[in-house]
Amino acid sequence: MFEGHAPYTARYILPDYEKAIHQGLAFLEMPPPNDLDDALSFLQIMYTYVPSVTSYPVYLGDLDKVLEPFVTDAISDEELDRKLRRFWIGIDRMLPDAFVHVDLGPHDSRITRSIFRVERSLRQAVPNITLKVDPSITPDDLIEDGVRTVFETAKPHFVNHPMMVGDHGEQYAAVSCYNSLKIGGGAHTLVRMNLKEVALRHDGTAEEFLTTTLPHYVELTAELTEARIRSLVEDQHFYDTHWLAAEGLIDIDLFSAMFGIFGLAECVNLLQAYEGNPESQYGHDAAADQLSVRIVERVAELVAARPMPYCEGGGGRCFLHSQSGIDLDDEVTAGTRIPVGTEPDMLQHIAICAPHHHLFPAGISDIFHVDETAVRNPQAVVDIIRGAFTSGMRDFTFNLDNNEFVRITGYLVRKSDLAAIAEAKTVRHTSDHLAAGSEDAYHLTQRAVKRISCRERDPH
């Protein structure tokens, strides 16, 4: 996943699959498909030619919009499920990487309903899925269908569609590890700034951190970002030469770069300690929570003030992203999350997370752990989703206790695959190995189950 200073491909690419299906692919010598079978085959072939940092495509399309025109009344639900089931198995086996991502919604569709049924029956780690939710468009029973799917496979993620449209316009998608970018564009690169390390290099008050130390490290991060972009565009000529660009399926003017931050929790706690308040911890004290918002606001301001070449997709600036972490991170918390195992109750958790979300156009993914009683009452989770969007959350999902799947940072791994790695057995997905590393470092399977249900109480 390391790009070095001279990447040879854009990190995240979101081809315009609707356009591809409409006009066909000259480079691959494929005419526009005429029916659903042709369309599925067309996409399956095209996917293998879409580059990314992982070498597997990170975006497979807004499949409801791409495929719905081919779903005629002549195709029964059973037939649709059979076709999509074959397609879905193909995705998991041929693109064995959990960063491979499908988007659905916000409108209801037969494709979306079928994909959820297939998901629940196959229980695969790939593809990752986002359901775009517009509270005024997406019906409750579609959200509930998504929730039932989460109970089986820890997918989809739920995205605040109106907030995303406000930042990117209608043509956006969530890809890879919950990176929201423009369709037909993407991100040249992603550079991550470790806020914990920045705080460790700081000596002084929180105010001085915001005015001196933080701007310095934001600029260093921006310099690396710029070097990579210039190399990709000016030296490698990626956008002048790639067939996706030649056929108008990507456009450099829809690209930007991602400025990722992580380790906010440790940064806040360190600064509070420098201020003489070591007890004031992020997620558990109002002063710490207020400081966390100030830090992110300051980063957002600095990133917005730093021009970046070839980033017209972001108005000439990087998109801020709350980076979910990688397997090599040690003793540092993903993105702007509250450290695993110390999360407060869910209402408080949402109240602390929500004020950060609007600051991250390129995505931020919080995860809430629910216990298995929710399975009998999916409407309870729908209520929480609607409330979370009202509170300004951008995107999040739920992990169900006792689920076979574990959401590592934004991607998924099966517990059985983690166990296989521990026993030195062979596993299929490239991301399974990253997950094993992250589990060792983060203990993600110990995420706190919070009191969504608490009828029975021990008095002591």
Added chain:
Amino acid sequence: MTPTNGLVADTVAFSNVDGPGNRFVVFLQGCNFDCIACHNPQTIPGHDPLDGFGPQRSSITELLTQIRRAAPFISGVTASGGEATQQSAFLSDLFGAINADPTLAHLTTFVDSNGACDAGTWDMLAPVIDGAMIDLKCFDSTIHEQMTGHPNDEVLASISHLQEQGLLYEVRLLLLAGVNDDPELLTETAEWLAALNPHMRIKIIGFRPHGTRPHSPPMIKPTAKELQSCADIFTTAAPFEIQII
């Protein structure tokens, strides 16, 4: 606003097991039953304070402040206990205040009750509640008395009355192996409930020991198979909407 205070054991902002959707739950302190299988025995005494456990005198204003915070995330508010109807005047005021508040009026109001109160109590609550969930510990009054310390006449009358008023959301049967799970008894129970409403929502809940007090002889958790055969008895009797927990 009425200045009544309630004796509140605790509140939970999010619950998915106390009625439809996600709910804010107010656990009221004090119960007129003394069930051997009670999961919250600390909420039984109707007085304060107790050693190591402190129910609070809470005003409606205080509770509304908490409920407003949770409001965007919930379908409604449930009053549980203890036994919520023991503080029916407070409950009526609390739910009345929720219904009267424009920012909270969309929330549904439910009571989770042991059913041991008279019809007048339900009639007083009727204008401010959307539904009631009633525990039926046992259809046989003698066994009911062994389990709760009280006969079941008021409970059966409450179920019947609430059904007539259109306010019965569900009936819950807590099954203790060897105590209240005799097939003949369950058949009678099912037939009685079916006569009231053959489509009734029924929750069959297997006893679980957490939270309960020691008891001799030890209370036994029914197996999944036993719970399923209880459910089968109900399914045979009528097209109930059955959930096994």
